[in-house]
Amino acid sequence: MALIVQKYGGTSVGNTDRIKNVATRVAKYHKEGDQVVVVVSAMSGVTDNLIKLAKEIMPLPTEREMDMLLATGEQTTIALTAMALHSIGVEASSLTGAQAGITTDGVHTKAKIQNITPKQVHAALDSGKVVIVAGFQGQTQEGQITTLGRGGSDLTAIALAAALGADLCQIYTDVDGVYTADPRIVPSARKLKEISYDEMLELASLGAKVMQSRSVEFAKKFGVVFEVRSSLNDNPGTIVKEETASMEDVVIRGVSLDKNQAKVTIVGVPDKPGVAARVFNALADGAINVDMIVQNVSSNAGAPATDISFTVDKPDLLKASRVIEGLKQEIGYRQSAADEKIGKLSIVGVGMRSHSGVAAKMFETLANEGVNIDMISTSEIKISVVIDLAKGEQAMRAVHKAFLG
Amino acid sequence: MALIVQKYGGTSVGNTDRIKNVATRVAKYHKEGDQVVVVVSAMSGVTDNLIKLAKEIMPLPTEREMDMLLATGEQTTIALTAMALHSIGVEASSLTGAQAGITTDGVHTKAKIQNITPKQVHAALDSGKVVIVAGFQGQTQEGQITTLGRGGSDLTAIALAAALGADLCQIYTDVDGVYTADPRIVPSARKLKEISYDEMLELASLGAKVMQSRSVEFAKKFGVVFEVRSSLNDNPGTIVKEETASMEDVVIRGVSLDKNQAKVTIVGVPDKPGVAARVFNALADGAINVDMIVQNVSSNAGAPATDISFTVDKPDLLKASRVIEGLKQEIGYRQSAADEKIGKLSIVGVGMRSHSGVAAKMFETLANEGVNIDMISTSEIKISVVIDLAKGEQAMRAVHKAFLG
Numbered sequence: 001m002a003l004i005v006q007k008y009g010g011t012s013v014g015n016t017d018r019i020k021n022v023a024t025r026v027a028k029y030h031k032e033g034d035q036v037v038v039v040v041s042a043m044s045g046v047t048d049n050l051i052k053l054a055k056e057i058m059p060l061p062t063e064r065e066m067d068m069l070l071a072t073g074e075q076t077t078i079a080l081t082a083m084a085l086h087s088i089g090v091e092a093s094s095l096t097g098a099q100a101g102i103t104t105d106g107v108h109t110k111a112k113i114q115n116i117t118p119k120q121v122h123a124a125l126d127s128g129k130v131v132i133v134a135g136f137q138g139q140t141q142e143g144q145i146t147t148l149g150r151g152g153s154d155l156t157a158i159a160l161a162a163a164l165g166a167d168l169c170q171i172y173t174d175v176d177g178v179y180t181a182d183p184r185i186v187p188s189a190r191k192l193k194e195i196s197y198d199e200m201l202e203l204a205s206l207g208a209k210v211m212q213s214r215s216v217e218f219a220k221k222f223g224v225v226f227e228v229r230s231s232l233n234d235n236p237g238t239i240v241k242e243e244t245a246s247m248e249d250v251v252i253r254g255v256s257l258d259k260n261q262a263k264v265t266i267v268g269v270p271d272k273p274g275v276a277a278r279v280f281n282a283l284a285d286g287a288i289n290v291d292m293i294v295q296n297v298s299s300n301a302g303a304p305a306t307d308i309s310f311t312v313d314k315p316d317l318l319k320a321s322r323v324i325e326g327l328k329q330e331i332g333y334r335q336s337a338a339d340e341k342i343g344k345l346s347i348v349g350v351g352m353r354s355h356s357g358v359a360a361k362m363f364e365t366l367a368n369e370g371v372n373i374d375m376i377s378t379s380e381i382k383i384s385v386v387i388d389l390a391k392g393e394q395a396m397r398a399v400h401k402a403f404l405g
Numbered sequence: 406m407a408l409i410v411q412k413y414g415g416t417s418v419g420n421t422d423r424i425k426n427v428a429t430r431v432a433k434y435h436k437e438g439d440q441v442v443v444v445v446s447a448m449s450g451v452t453d454n455l456i457k458l459a460k461e462i463m464p465l466p467t468e469r470e471m472d473m474l475l476a477t478g479e480q481t482t483i484a485l486t487a488m489a490l491h492s493i494g495v496e497a498s499s500l501t502g503a504q505a506g507i508t509t510d511g512v513h514t515k516a517k518i519q520n521i522t523p524k525q526v527h528a529a530l531d532s533g534k535v536v537i538v539a540g541f542q543g544q545t546q547e548g549q550i551t552t553l554g555r556g557g558s559d560l561t562a563i564a565l566a567a568a569l570g571a572d573l574c575q576i577y578t579d580v581d582g583v584y585t586a587d588p589r590i591v592p593s594a595r596k597l598k599e600i601s602y603d604e605m606l607e608l609a610s611l612g613a614k615v616m617q618s619r620s621v622e623f624a625k626k627f628g629v630v631f632e633v634r635s636s637l638n639d640n641p642g643t644i645v646k647e648e649t650a651s652m653e654d655v656v657i658r659g660v661s662l663d664k665n666q667a668k669v670t671i672v673g674v675p676d677k678p679g680v681a682a683r684v685f686n687a688l689a690d691g692a693i694n695v696d697m698i699v700q701n702v703s704s705n706a707g708a709p710a711t712d713i714s715f716t717v718d719k720p721d722l723l724k725a726s727r728v729i730e731g732l733k734q735e736i737g738y739r740q741s742a743a744d745e746k747i748g749k750l751s752i753v754g755v756g757m758r759s760h761s762g763v764a765a766k767m768f769e770t771l772a773n774e775g776v777n778i779d780m781i782s783t784s785e786i787k788i789s790v791v792i793d794l795a796k797g798e799q800a801m802r803a804v805h806k807a808f809l810g
Contacts, residue, residue, distance in 0.1 A: 054484070057492055058489075068487070
C-alpha cells in the first residue's frame, strides 16, 4: 500500500467527462489498496472567465479580492471530482487549500507556502477515503484566502507530497513526459525515463514549459521525487529526482529552443566602472527581466569602449529599448539596436561536468549548418547560444542529432 | 452613525453592471457615516449552472460536495462586489460565511445557523471598511462548508443583523415591498408601510413569496426589524416588525391567492377512531406535505361515515392519489377524487382578532360573485377558502375591494 499524490491540470479536468476520466484513474489506484490524494486545478477556461468578470469591474482588481475570486475555480473542481468518485462507488472527500492545512504568507496572488498541517487530509485517508485538494490556494495564519500564482497547483501537489511523506507524486498533464526536445520540431526526440532536478530546472526556465521552476525548486529542496505523465494514456512518464552517478553517463539530456526572447545591443559604451551597473539598474527599475548578458571589448579605435548585449522577453523589448535610449546622454554610448528575430538554443545535461569538448561540438555543428552565433552563455550544466530565429528549428534538429541521435 | 445590514439577491447582482449599482448604493450609506455590512447571493443563473454541472456527473450529487460546489457562487459575488466598491474609492473587504463566523449544524444543503461570532466583521468595520459577506453559507464547528437551503441569504442577513445588534436590516429584492395583494392580479393593490411578523409569515406561506418563512421566523424570534425594498429605485419599502396596537386598527393586511395546490377528497370513510391518523401517516411516510385538512360528517345514510378532504402541492398530487388508492381495502372508503383546478384564497390580518364578522363578509363577497366555496380553514389571523381555480383571480379582486378598497 502506497501513499500517492496525483495532480491534474486544467485541461485534464476541462469538462465533466474529463473529470469522470480522472475519477476512473484515481479509482484504479484506490482499488489496488493505495491511499490517494488528488490535487486539481480549475477547469480550463474558468480562471480566465473569472479574470474577465473582475476586469469588467476594475482594470486592476485588488489582489486580496482577486484571490477570493480565483479560489472558487479550484473549489468547483474538487467538489465535482469528489462527486465523480462517489458516482463510481469510491468514498472521497474534497478539501479547500485552507481545509487541507496549507498555510501561506500574506502576499496575495503570489503567496508562498509556509507550512502544511494536513490534519483533515490524514483523517480522511485514515477512514479509507480518497482526498481531493484544491490546488493553487492556501490561507494565511489570520484566515485570509491566498493563491500561489502561476504553476501553483503543481506546487500544492509537491508540497503536500513532502508534508505527507508520500511514496509517489504524479503530475498529470497533457504531454507524455519530458522529451529530449520538442517533438513537434525534432521528430526523433525521445521521452526521458528520468531527469535530475537541475536539468529540469534549466529546461523549465528555457521554455520547455512542462512545469514552472518554483515547483521543481521546491521538490529539489525537500527531495520530493515526482513523475510527469499524461492523463490521456497509461504510458509511464518521466521521473524527476536528485542526480545519480549514472545520469552523468549521458552527456546531454535535452535540447531546447526559446523563441520568446529579443536582443538589445549597446555599441560603443565607455569602458569605465559603474556603467554596466547603471544600465541594468535602470532596466530593473522598469521591472524588465533580463536573461542573458554578454559584454565584449569593442574593436573600435580611440577611447576604450565595449559593446554590451542582453536579452529580454519579447513583450518587454519596446520598454527596454526606451530605457536604453533614455540613458544615451548620461552614459554617452555610440548607438543601440534591438533585434526581435532571435532564438535561444540550449543544451542541458549534468554529464557536461565530466565530458569535455561539449561546447566545441555544439559550435561545430552550428558552423556546419551555416548558423552564425550571436551570443554565448554557459552554466555548469548548460550551454546557450543566441542565433537567427529563422534558422532556429534547423539548428535545433542538427544539435539534437549530433548529441542525441 | 448607524450599523446597517443590507442583503442583495441574485437578480440585484446578476451581472457586473448591477454589481456596480449595488456598490453605488452601498457607498451612499457609507459616505453618510453609516457602517454597512452587505450580504449577497450568487449571481442569478450561477447556482443553476453549478447544479447542472453536478447533475452531469451524478443524478443525485452528494450533499457535502454540493455545499462545497454551491458555496463558490456567493464567494464569486463577494469578491466582485468588494472590487466594485474599491473601484469607486470605498474601502471594503469580502468574507465567506466561514470567515464571517457563521457556525451551522452539519445538515448539508439545509444547515441551521447555530451561532455567529463575527470577529472578522467587527475588525473590518472598526477599520472603516464596508464588509461584504457571502450569504447562504456557513461552516460547522469541524470546519465543513455548509449551505442554508432556500432563502438562505435572507437568513444570513437577518442572523447577522441580530448578532451585530444592527440598527437596520434591509432586504433588497426586485419588488418594491409587500403589497396588499399581487398587483399583477389586483391593480388597486397598495404597498404596505408595515406588517407584523405573523402576518408576513401567513402571507409567505400562502404563496406571496417575497421571503421564505424561516427567515421571518428567525427575525421574529430575535426581534430583528427589517425592511423589504427594491434595489431598482429609492422608494421606501415595507417594514416587518413585531405587532403593535395600532396594527389592529386595520382588519385585513392583505389578500393572497395560491394556485399551486390540489385537492384530494375521500368519500364515505368509516367514522371510527384511527382512520384519519392512518391516512395522514401514510401521506407523511410518502414525504407528502399536506396543507389544509377538512373533515365533515357525511350526509350518507347507513353506517356512520365521513368525507375527508385535504390539499397538497400540485406536483405531489399523483403520489398522494396513489397513497390513498393503496389504502382503499384497508380503510374501506367508498371512493376518492383528485382536483387540480383549485385556488386557495386567503385574507390575513392581526385586526381579525378584534373585529367580528370578517369571515361572514368574505363569504358574502364570494357568494355575490357566484363563487362556490369548497373548503374553509381558519387561524387566529387568517381565513382561507378553496375555490374553483378559474374564478380565483376574480374572487381575489372582489375580496380585496371589499376589505381594502
